[in-house]
Amino acid sequence: MAQTEEYSAPVKLGLIGAGLAFKRLHLPALTALKGYFRITAVCDIAPETLSESTRLAADLNKANFGEESEIRTYSGYRELLQDNEVEAVLISLPIHLNAEVMQDAALAGKHLICEKPLASNLAQGRKLAPVLESLAATKGLAIEIAENYHYRPELAIARRWAFEEKLLGEVVIITAQNFVRMDTSQGYAATAWRIDNQYRGGILMDGGIHYIAMLRRLAGEVEQVHAFARHMHKTATSSPDTISINLRFRSGTLGNMIYTGASPNLLPPRDQPDCIIYGTQGQIQLSKKNDARLLLQAFDAWQPTGFKEAQYWAAETSSYYEEFLNFYEAIRFGKPVLASPTECLHDLELMCAALDSAEERAVKLL
Ligand SMILES: NC(=O)c1ccc[n+]([C@@H]2O[C@H](COP(=O)([O-])OP(=O)(O)OC[C@H]3O[C@@H](n4cnc5c(N)ncnc54)[C@H](O)[C@@H]3O)[C@@H](O)[C@H]2O)c1
Numbered sequence: 001m002a003q004t005e006e007y008s009a010p011v012k013l014g015l016i017g018a019g020l021a022f023k024r025l026h027l028p029a030l031t032a033l034k035g036y037f038r039i040t041a042v043c044d045i046a047p048e049t050l051s052e053s054t055r056l057a058a059d060l061n062k063a064n065f066g067e068e069s070e071i072r073t074y075s076g077y078r079e080l081l082q083d084n085e086v087e088a089v090l091i092s093l094p095i096h097l098n099a100e101v102m103q104d105a106a107l108a109g110k111h112l113i114c115e116k117p118l119a120s121n122l123a124q125g126r127k128l129a130p131v132l133e134s135l136a137a138t139k140g141l142a143i144e145i146a147e148n149y150h151y152r153p154e155l156a157i158a159r160r161w162a163f164e165e166k167l168l169g170e171v172v173i174i175t176a177q178n179f180v181r182m183d184t185s186q187g188y189a190a191t192a193w194r195i196d197n198q199y200r201g202g203i204l205m206d207g208g209i210h211y212i213a214m215l216r217r218l219a220g221e222v223e224q225v226h227a228f229a230r231h232m233h234k235t236a237t238s239s240p241d242t243i244s245i246n247l248r249f250r251s252g253t254l255g256n257m258i259y260t261g262a263s264p265n266l267l268p269p270r271d272q273p274d275c276i277i278y279g280t281q282g283q284i285q286l287s288k289k290n291d292a293r294l295l296l297q298a299f300d301a302w303q304p305t306g307f308k309e310a311q312y313w314a315a316e317t318s319s320y321y322e323e324f325l326n327f328y329e330a331i332r333f334g335k336p337v338l339a340s341p342t343e344c345l346h347d348l349e350l351m352c353a354a355l356d357s358a359e360e361r362a363v364k365l366l
Helices: 020-032 047-065 077-081 095-107 122-139 153-164 202-219 319-333 341-360
Strands: 011-016 037-043 072-074 088-091 111-115 143-146 171-179 222-230 242-249 254-260 275-279 282-287 293-299 307-314
Touching (some): 011 077, 011 319, 020 047, 020 319, 072 077, 077 095, 095 111, 143 319, 143 341, 153 202, 153 275, 153 282, 153 293, 202 254, 202 275, 222 341
Parallel strands (some): 011 088, 037 072, 111 143, 171 254
Antiparallel strands (some): 222 242, 275 282, 282 293
16 A cells, blocks of 8 residues: 555544553653654543643653644543544553443544453453454454553564474473562552452453463463462452463463462562473573563583574564554554454453363363
């Protein structure tokens, strides 16, 4: 398609919920994507957050476009959805509110990118995903779930090395682990809606779902899941906060995932990769700390170190940058959305199967 002025024009973006995720995660990505998005409206029910984030949005517009711009502010999202100066919305509300607002935004004809998970529970997700897909098709909308782990740039490379080029021989098992600092005195863990969570799974759904997305993106669909869970940090959430999940992928590869928010002091060993793919002839270590990077090591038992060769790869962009780039290209060029509602419904299904397994003490088939 020819690149007309309209096609390369910035997308006029409205924010619905402009708290920590916007300030810490989205703002740096929108800054790096210089000129792709212009924020035209902000909605938040907290007056202080509304004014602070509107100021940050104005600074972003000034940096990107070199001029002052008008940003309309709203305390009710339905009014923002009526604003003709808003083409697309970025929804970052407490998890239990995202689903309804997504549907209303799509019905109002706005392209939308909404924070993960897709929904508060499986029943809601199963109803919502087809509605969003159908609105996307009939109204020509880009609808994306901001599950940034689907966009970790190193995952596509690791998947290619391991499963297409078979640089590790046969993949045997993939392990993933993450330890979150559940410090309820500040930051994410201090938000009231996380402590009194009105969605299934607490921190496991909020943060653990990223690792589910990562494992699916690396190794495909899962056919069996078995999990054990514990609830350790009673003041941080009313749900289990620690889970150990065993997986069998349809390909035969096995998987194991550990995720915990049990304590602010429970930390992994320094520089430990958050995922390792083990094959019969080598391994790939994935790390997301500092810069996203991969280390591939091919085994050779006859070498003194046990490793024959190493190959490094480091990402130049962040997963947040990539998710907004996909959103822009979906709106302006009709590119497919990677983290579609259907894709993220599969993440939700797997997370819920793991939670069911832990509750019912049973192996679940998918
Ligand atoms: N992808 C990631 O790495 C990541 C990290 C953190 C959070 N998130 C996601 O981002 C979303 C928001 O999380 P957060 O940490 O920014 O929470 P937050 O509490 O900091 O922000 C939510 C904002 O929504 C506002 N709000 C609440 N109800 C509203 C309403 N009815 N209308 C308008 N505004 C309303 C609140 O005032 C608050 O400012 C969640 O879905 C969460 O899962 C994603």
